[in-house]
Amino acid sequence: MNKVKLFLAAFIMAGVAVMPLEGNGAFKIMIVNARGVPVPLYVEIADTEPLRMKGLMDRKTMGENRGMLFVFDREQKLNFWMKNTYIPLSIAYISTSGIINEIMDMKPLDTAVTYPSAMPALYALEVNRGWFARNNITKGCRIVLDGCVSK
Numbered sequence: 001m002n003k004v005k006l007f008l009a010a011f012i013m014a015g016v017a018v019m020p021l022e023g024n025g026a027f028k029i030m031i032v033n034a035r036g037v038p039v040p041l042y043v044e045i046a047d048t049e050p051l052r053m054k055g056l057m058d059r060k061t062m063g064e065n066r067g068m069l070f071v072f073d074r075e076q077k078l079n080f081w082m083k084n085t086y087i088p089l090s091i092a093y094i095s096t097s098g099i100i101n102e103i104m105d106m107k108p109l110d111t112a113v114t115y116p117s118a119m120p121a122l123y124a125l126e127v128n129r130g131w132f133a134r135n136n137i138t139k140g141c142r143i144v145l146d147g148c149v150s151k
Contacts, residue, residue, distance in 0.1 A: 026066065030144045031100075033136040038144065040065065041127065047071040056126060057084040067127040078124055079116040082106050088129035093121035098143040103132050 026042040033039050042065055046052045052070050056062065072078070075096050082089070089106045101119045106129070117124075123143070132138070 031137055032142050034138050034141055035136055039135045041067055043067045043069040045069055060086050062087050062128055067125055070124040072122055075120040075122045077117050078121050079114050081114045082108055083111050089126045090129045090132050092125045093117040094123040096122045100139055100141050102139055105129050
């Protein structure tokens with residue numbers, strides 16, 4: 001079974017709303033914003049150590065409603081940096097239950113600064129800087145988990 005199928009199986013078992021898109025390697029997830037409105041986002045999945053280490057390095061652009069979802073084996077404190085990352089990004093650290101614990105803006109190519117999570121997280125979600133704010137997604141918002149996890 002390939003990595004994408006394993007990821008989908010794990011997400012289905014966990015109850016996360018994620019839908020594959022044909023042929024482009026992205027998955028559609030829904031984030032419920034501060035107004036209670038579901039916002040779609042198309043993400044690439046980084047669910048192995050090599051994929052997580054590479055992340056969005058060396059890319060010059062990313063589509064407006066695109067991102068990368070980093071999936072870890074267990075909830076833990078996470079730490080990201082912007083080595084070889086040209087795109088201005090925002091990152092959200094997300095708990096096992098799908099709640100966004102914090103959002104930070106990150107500066108391209110700045111290796112002097114790291115972006116540690118204050119709380120343990122199972123997921124990290126990187127998007128174009130400002131995307132969360134433009135979509136009214138704040139701390140306490142959630143990725144839909146089985147339709148029953150509330151803010």
